[in-house]
Amino acid sequence: MVDDTSRAGKEEKLAMEMAMEDFTTTSGGDVGSSEVKGLCMMASNGDPVRAASAALSLINERGARALVGLHSWQEAAFVAEIGRQAMVPVLSFAAAASPSASSRRWPFLVRVARGQHAQMRAVAAVVGSWQWRHVAVLYEDVDNGGGVFPHLADALRVVGSEVDRRVPVPASPSGDALQRSLGDLMGGQCRVFVVHASPKVAAALFAEASRMGMMASGYVWIVTDAIAGAVDSLDAATVSSMQGVIGVRNHNSMDTNSKNTRDHLIARFRKRFRSQYAGDEDEDDQTRGPHYPALLSYDTIVAVAGAMQKINATAPTHATEPSSPNSGETIKIAVSSDGTDLLREVKRVRLHGVSGAFGFVDGEFAPPERFQLINVVEPRYTELGFWSPEHGFSKSEGGCGGGGGCNPSMKFLGPVIWPGKPWHVPRGWAPANGNHFTVGVPEKAVFPDFVKVTYQHGRDDPDFEGFSIDVFRAAVEHLPYPFHYKFVSFNETYDSLMELGHMKSYDILVGDTSISSGRYKFVEFSQPYTESGLVMVVPFRADEWNRSWIFLRPFSPAMWLLIAVVGLYNGVAIWLMERKYNADYRGGGIWKQVTTVFWLSFTTILSPGERLRSSLSRVSMVVWLFVLVVLTTNYTASLSSLLTAQRLEEAVTAESLRAGGGMVGCTNGSVVGKYLREALLFPEHRIRRISSDDEYRRALASGEVKAVFLRVSHAKLLLAKYCNELMTTGPIYHVAGLGFVFPKGSPLLADISQAILEVFENGTIKRLETAMLSAYNCTAAAAKDGDAGDLYRLCPENYWGLFLMTLFASTASLTVYGVFFHHDTGCGGGATGCHSKQVDGRKDSATVDPGGGGAGHVDEAPLSASGSVEHAGNDTEIVVISMECEITACMPQQK
Template sequence: MAGYVTIILLLLLPAAVSGAASGGGGCIGAMVDDTSRAGKEEKLAMEMAMEDFTVSGVDVGSPAVAVVLCTMASNGDPVRAASAALSLINERGARALVGLHSWQEAAFVAEIGRQAMVPVLSFAAAAAPSTSRRWPFLVRVARGQHAQMRAVAAVVGSWQWRRVAVLYEDADYGGGAGVFPHLADALRAVGSEVDRRVPVPASPSGDALRRSLGDLMGGQCRVFVVHTSAKVAVALFAEASRMGMMATGYVWIVTDAIAGAIDSLDAAAVSTMQGVIGVRNHISMDTNSKNTRDRLIARLRKRFRSQYPGDDGGGGGGGDNDKTRGPHYPALLAYDTIVAVASAMRKTNATAPTRATDPNPSSPDSGETIKIAVSSNGTELLREVKSVRFRGVSGEFGFVDGEFSPPVRFQLINVAAPRYHELGFWSPEHGFSKSAGGCSHRGGDGGGECEPSMRFLGPVIWPGKPWDVPRGWAPPANGSPFTVAVPEKAAFPDFVKVTRHHGRGGDDDDEPSFEGFSIDVFKAAVEHLPYNFHYKFVSFNGTYDSLMQHDYMKSYDILVGDTSISSGRYKFVEFSQPYTESGLVMVVPFSADTWDRSWIFLRPFSPAMWLLIAAVGLYNGVAIWLMERRHNGDYRDGVWKQVTIVLWLSLAALLSPGEEERRLRSSLSKASMAVWLLVAVVLATNYTASLSSLMTAQRLGREAAVTAESLRSAAGAVVGCTEGSVVGRYLEEVLMFPGHRVRRLAGDEEHRRALVSGEVKAAFLRVSHAKLLLAKYCNELMTTGPVYHVAGLGFVFPKGSPLLADISQAILEVFENGTIQRLETAMLSAYNCTAAAAAAAMDGGAGDLYRLGPENYWGLFLMTLFASTASLAAYGVFFHHDTSCGSGGGGGGGGAVITGGHRKQGDGRKDSATVDPGGSSHGDEAPSSASVTAGHGGKDTEMVVISMA
């Protein structure tokens, strides 16, 4: 940089030494561009600022100060700017320099200002690193770039564009490249990144612009951020329009240097920018400041028409065009800058003559010298300028830590005929809002509501097509469909299978078919994309790692397969959202504990259920015995025999349904037994079903299964994993299995054979692969141990693929609507193992699932208890009535003795019975019956006598 400045100063030597510092009053040197409308507006604004400042000083009674404005044209040329600076300092006695919109100008003049100790106030937005240390007298009157880049990133994030191309002005000493760190950080915060950086010459030619834009057209990224001067932007958009890059599918976002100057552009330039989104600084003003600004703008318009009648552009007709033709922010900022510098000069009395000119050697080895007048109070003036703070016509004017105060809010505009629409505002604190006042706060003042996305601001007119939101990227330039790689040698064909149909008409080059769970998930995800996605499946013969690590997926756009997501692979490629359950499980051969197997017949019912069955059965047995013992001699002989009969009656319904009921005599006992038989049939049916399920699941003794720790400590124990999977590395690096004890297995059949034969003690598989293996061999294999937390399966993309975000979002949608679950169920149900058995093999045991308890059968038990109790109660009522009547006889026909329910005739006649209350009069030994009449109270009484002899 210093070398360039030295060369320029040598070229300007004659002009520098031709004049000496004049002693007059203090001068503010202004370097303007009188070839552009914006430069002319700035020049007039500076002149009016000087006039207003002088008048205000006289009005307040201040002593007359010799502060004047000295203007020279630099027209954006660094050499002319340096020459003008030397002339203004040496010949006009300038104490400060103002202007310089380009960084090239500012860099040259800043070196002159450092040697002359003259503050240089530059309007250049860009800045090289460490400018304050290199050029301490350079003061940038431009808003910082960091907040503006955050606003740009917020726009990008609102529409979920993942990659952005940046076009910047290719200027030396910083230029547009200085914003990249800020923009890159802001984009990363919203999940996006810079795709490429395209420099644009500061004085672009048609060929240079075509080359720069041609590089962008060849890529897939269609979101462009333009950070250049307004002059360069006009040429850039004109060329982009001619190349068809202002059509549907493109997105253009411009920064404040362009958006803030759009009002001063002519209609032809604006017409080439239709659909552009602009981010510009917003000026916040109170009522008094706004009135002052409006009056100043009216004066500036009037003077501009007077001095530049042919450059007015509005024909003096006023109207809308008159309102939009300026002057605008750059001119208003120039006005406030002159006021600030003049105020600082007044306070520091910077009207004293400069010191004698000091020779400054241009080079240590040359005898040439350039004499530059050195300001006597430049340091004091610089300090006073940086301390100025006031509310001007351009908003808050002041410096914070030596930097111009950053903007607090940005306005978003959308370029559309006739000029632009104001969409809304963005601030770092509140995000997007429709009101300049920001968000409303509870109990306080404020504007409208705020949102983190600009979508709620309303529709945006995009280039080419008004309402459709561009997706931000385009297919390959040649128009060919996206290539989707599918592996030919997948370990599990149910996930991915490539079938070649050879022999059709002798043609061996027929198109292969692509099937499997992963293929179906991909097709379902593509259907949820918001645009037509043209793709073509292409098979490859190789491993996943070879494709990802060596080819970096450069030959394909997507890899669809049962590919495991891992951090190691992320170094080479990127992965979509997982489309399967995450986790790693251990599959082992099925083995049940021998002891538990012997007692499996007890498992269908819980212990409480068995106790309840025994209690209810015993109760029913006692009830039937009581009601039946009067009619069957076997029910009356010996205590132990009666106990045996009661126990048999308790179990008869369960062990021999219907057999015992045929031997019963009493109608009441038969009714009780019928209900008990119904309950027994239901219990037996459920017991059989539960026992069958338990025998199928075969999950006894699961807790005693093999663990990873026991396998690792067992000498010679070999474990398996899928060939080509990252699981093998996980076993060695995380679970600490020696490499020689980890065997790679190919295919589900090889997994089964190795496990069943004992070649491997356990196989570690992804959850999705384990489900498939158990669906096929659920009677031979089972899972055990914990689930190890590893990622699931996903689709693979090259680094920076624009498809990644859209496909991941589509996978989430098909996950949430149940499509993936249905596809997985269809894959697993294609095999013979029942779904219940496969689920039992996966969940580590289903013994308790099939065990039945009393809560399932309360209704049945209440039915049989009620039937037995009711029958016994009826029997007791009738029995009590008969015994009461028989015991009351006296006189006449001789008494009958009744003992224990039996009655013995006193006259020696045979035992007789006429009616059995609740029973039958038939039997193996039917008793005889007779009518016995006894006198009782003068009446004849007929008694029923039951003989038990």
């Protein structure tokens, strides 16, 4: 049963006739030796009633053992019921809505049509390659349209998309019906359409879509195998209206023998078709016919004839009477005695025919090994490549190993000609309010650095600035398609805009909007573009002392005084012990000696200072240097702490605020107030709503509120402006950050969220935030509390042991020196004693180190009375004239 009014139907009819002739030839040429008596043709032309009438005629009058044809599901359903009663297998080319349900209802129905599951996966792979989030499905308004939805919905869900809407198209569409169906699609935002219908309906559909301007730039059309497999047989006018359409059609690989058979068959077919249908053949188009449906019809006839020959059915058919007078069965139907055997044998068929692999798996027609993607362009279409469940997209029929490799994205196949021939890939949806997306921006924001709307004199359009605006613009630049938008200001609170349904007037809302679960009831949010969390801001308590003198803070005043006194004491002790051996420590008057003592005290604090000759002074200096090493180490640590640490006068927490009864603040219109009530348990009358950043500062400085709770991003800005007055304290409370707002179901949501992640990862948002905060060159002041640095100060009580140690060492050394070595016994007898000369090699007592550390050592070469160095052969005579000894010996005699 064929449709002899269409080109495809004529091709099928001719292909079936040729299949019967070839089968008869290969079976021995004797038709009478086979139960396959011949091929009976009747035209159904897509009419279910006519198809049912033809089936009854073929079974009752012509003794048909099997029925083949029927491309529409309506025809197949009518004829399948007759086949069930007549026990005659019905091989239909129509896909079933529910294969399992139809098999139970019509057991003799055999679908020679591929299952929809694999094909819908191929369609979803195309959609996912271009990241289209929503798809509208147009289907022929018969049962076969419903079968694709479960498979398509599941496959789209895997690639992150979903079915936006389903639009039925009448099986016999009129202009008005098509206008209503397509007009419904134009009113929505989705611009990706999947068409699953017969070629006849598709021709009328695309003609009307072209007339309505829906084949222009921005639209995407994808057709399934029912249309893509028959595109070769469509007339030139229909193909012209389908420019830019992507087709997904079944493709089966063929072995060498099958290819040779098909090539021979095609040559015979074209010659015979031109002979029978001269008016339908385009002589200039050598590629037309036979197409896949005709080739599949050829293999189907061969398969059924082979099955009939195997069972060698000889039992005649007989007509049935109504089971009872009131049964309602008024039509007699002949019942086949071997229909069950024939059905079983048909489902066992396995062959490599001219259409590819032909056979059934679990009673269903075997799915294709891969699908071919075509792009409808002048003069007919181009082959883009292939898709298979195992390898994804490939450029060759052989898959990954066939040259060119494979890839999970269709972009791998190269450029596609889209409807309207745009240079860019369609984004797959359009704004609800014209050609531009409407972006709402609040006129009054608590923090103008995030959102600011300013009106210039003489201009109608305001300027939109701020951190949130900059982030939105950066995200838009990362969208995979052009995004044309227009900012529109509004003078409402965020909650009123969302809860009253006014978001329907905007495609997106850009501002410092807090993400919260309560708002999700009315709108949807993008990925947060700021740091999440809630912090507490309190007045900053800084020290009053001048940071210019911070280097004095590590030690307390008493400590500094003690260091100076001990250092001076050590300097005096060392001066007394060293003056005997250093002329600079003896003469020059009192003022010079005082300055020498101070100089010696200062240098011994920083370094060993002068070279020491006395062992007693060296002992004192070693202990003092040890004390200085300890003091220096502690001084460095204390100074580092003072430079890097800050301390509150009193630790402030949410619990202490709640118990103390103080007021707390939050942003007016923010969801923070709800968090303070429900999570932190602050009563409503103790929560103050604040409407500007400067008001935050005034409220905290005046003590009207003890603390304010802000989003982390807002707190950073407030501290950047008033860093010498405010600071954060306490833990970070886990709440969501700031995000952009979308109406429910917005197709733009996923793309913007992905773009926000991209600008996060490339550092753009961080740079924008740094630029916003660095605009305020605020340097944190010192603490106002005079005792703030005491925690890190070092006091004498911590170091009494060290100071007692050095004082004891210096005092002990000085005492030993004064008792044993200060008085010169060699010079006490008079002046002549000062000039005694040691000619036996012994030193004068004045040259000997009183501490014993300089025994056997002469600091300077001894001089004679004339000032020259005396030598006596190999023995050196040393004459020491001690001026000190001479002065001390002679002055009493003169006095």
